[in-house]
Amino acid sequence: MKILLVAGGDPNHWPAFSTEFEKIIGIDRGNLFLLRQGIVPDLAIGDFDSLNEDEKKEVFDAVDEVLTSPAEKDDTDTQLALVKAFERFPYAEVTLIGATGGRLDHLLANLWLGVEPRFFPFLSQIKIADQGNVVSYLSPGKYQIKKNDRMKYVAFCCLTPVKKLSLKNLKYELAEVDFSQPTSLASNEFLEGKAEVSFSSGMIAVIQSRDV
Numbered sequence: 001m002k003i004l005l006v007a008g009g010d011p012n013h014w015p016a017f018s019t020e021f022e023k024i025i026g027i028d029r030g031n032l033f034l035l036r037q038g039i040v041p042d043l044a045i046g047d048f049d050s051l052n053e054d055e056k057k058e059v060f061d062a063v064d065e066v067l068t069s070p071a072e073k074d075d076t077d078t079q080l081a082l083v084k085a086f087e088r089f090p091y092a093e094v095t096l097i098g099a100t101g102g103r104l105d106h107l108l109a110n111l112w113l114g115v116e117p118r119f120f121p122f123l124s125q126i127k128i129a130d131q132g133n134v135v136s137y138l139s140p141g142k143y144q145i146k147k148n149d150r151m152k153y154v155a156f157c158c159l160t161p162v163k164k165l166s167l168k169n170l171k172y173e174l175a176e177v178d179f180s181q182p183t184s185l186a187s188n189e190f191l192e193g194k195a196e197v198s199f200s201s202g203m204i205a206v207i208q209s210r211d212v
Contacts, residue, residue, distance in 0.1 A: 001092040003085050006030035006041070007078050007110070008050055013101035013130045021095070025085060028077045030098045031059045043067065045084060046077040076109055079116075086122050093125050100130045111135065115159050115203050132212035138204045144194040151208035154195065155186040162202030170195050 004021040006014075008029030026034050028046030032055050044063040047070060048056050060066055069080055078099060085094050099110040114123055114137035128135040134148055145154070156167065162183075164176040171189040179202075197206075 001089050003089060003092045003094045005078070005081050005085060005094060005096045006034055007081075007096065007098035007106075008033070009098035009100060009102045009106070009130075011037070011098070014097050015129045015131055015134075017095075017097070023085075023089070023092075025081050026059075026063070027081045027098070031063060033098065035059065035062055043084070045069070045081045076106075078110055079113065082113065082119065082126070086119075086125075090122070091125075093127070094122070095127045095129055097129050099128050100133065111157075111205060112159060114205060133207055133209045136206050138197065138199075138206060140199055140201050142198040143196070145197055145206060146194050147190040148208045150210065152189065152210045153186075153208065154188050154190060155184055155207040155209065156188070156197070157184045157205040157207055158182055159203045159205055162199050162204060164198070164200040165202075165204075166196070166198045168196035169193055 002021045003023045003025065004017065005025050005027060007027045011033045024039065024041045025043045025045060026041035028048055029050040031041055031044045032051060034041050035058060041063055043065045044059055045067045048068065051059065069077065085092065100107055110128060113119060114126060119126065123137045123139055126137060134151065158179045159182055161181060162179045165174055165179065166176050167174040169191050171191065
């Protein structure tokens with residue numbers, strides 16, 4: 001199953017998407033953006049503090065299931081939506097959009113979702129996407145990474161200290177290099193075939209991107 005989570009970021013940054021998703025979950029203002037594009041989410045979740053009363057009514061009247069949370073809480077609305085998605089559909093592939101292009105604190109909170117222990121079991125099932133970027137996550141191990149045909153560059157963002165990182169079949173390669181602090185290895189590029197990535201500890205976000 002493929003699930004789309006739509007946060008409240010500017011829809012102008014959304015990637016193109018079609019009917020490939022079997023469930024759509026709107027997060028706070030993301031619900032209003034969906035409705036304005038003629039898309040009714042299957043579930044609306046959030047504290048809805050970004051909506052005025054008329055906008056709230058529009059969302060609550062249109063969406064069959066609405067889960068509200070208090071404005072003052074430990075989790076962000078996006079965290080709550082991700083938790084709910086995996087509670088209901090633990091084997092789903094989840095793509096999050098509307099999570100970039102706005103406030104930097106929101107961007108960092110969303111990027112670091114992959115570091116949270118509660119999401120470790122679902123790490124390979126989570127993607128963040130916008131018009132120019134697709135983010136996925138890797139835990140320690142060995143991987144082959146396929147190039148996204150829409151993107152030109154690939155970056156390996158060490159979200160934590162990382163040990164013995166090796167990159168092969170890329171323009172810039174590494175051989176068992178340690179990084180003691182979060183580091184973004186940006187602007188790498190694929191060669192022919194799949195890239196090979198391995199590391200022994202830490203957490204990495206793989207960001208495939210293009211200029212827009």
